[in-house]
Amino acid sequence: MVGFTSELTVDEALVLPHWLEKLHMTDFSRVVDYPAVWAPIHRIAGRLDKAPSELFAPDYDRRLEAARQRLRPEG
Template sequence: MEIELTDDQALVLSDWLDRVMHRKDFSAIVDDRAVWSALFRISGALETQLSSIFDPSYSDQLAAARQRLIGQLGEFGEA
């Protein structure tokens, strides 16, 4: 199986996975232990492909990527 993401999508997803995968409340919603196998694979693949996570300007790149992606969503997800 192959999944294609834009650089912005990959960067934002990698950051999000890194922040939430180790939180207890996230673990509580993953109700099937087998799903962790896919989550670990996706997270690992993103980390090995994204050299920008080691870049000193990472936080700026991440913020810019978030803004571009949010701009593409239109009103979806707004409260």
């Protein structure tokens, strides 16, 4: 088995699982056209959901929006 480790900032760890959840709720097959890719996406999403305590904070929506703003490229 090949191992893969990646570190995310707290902002990235807030934004990415939210986006993955939205992706999952849409027509997943339209975006991810190879079903073999679904397994690693679900695995990553499952790990992210358990990561930052901010995901369960009462002001999660505000934190998520602030993280999105900080991660937007300037330009």
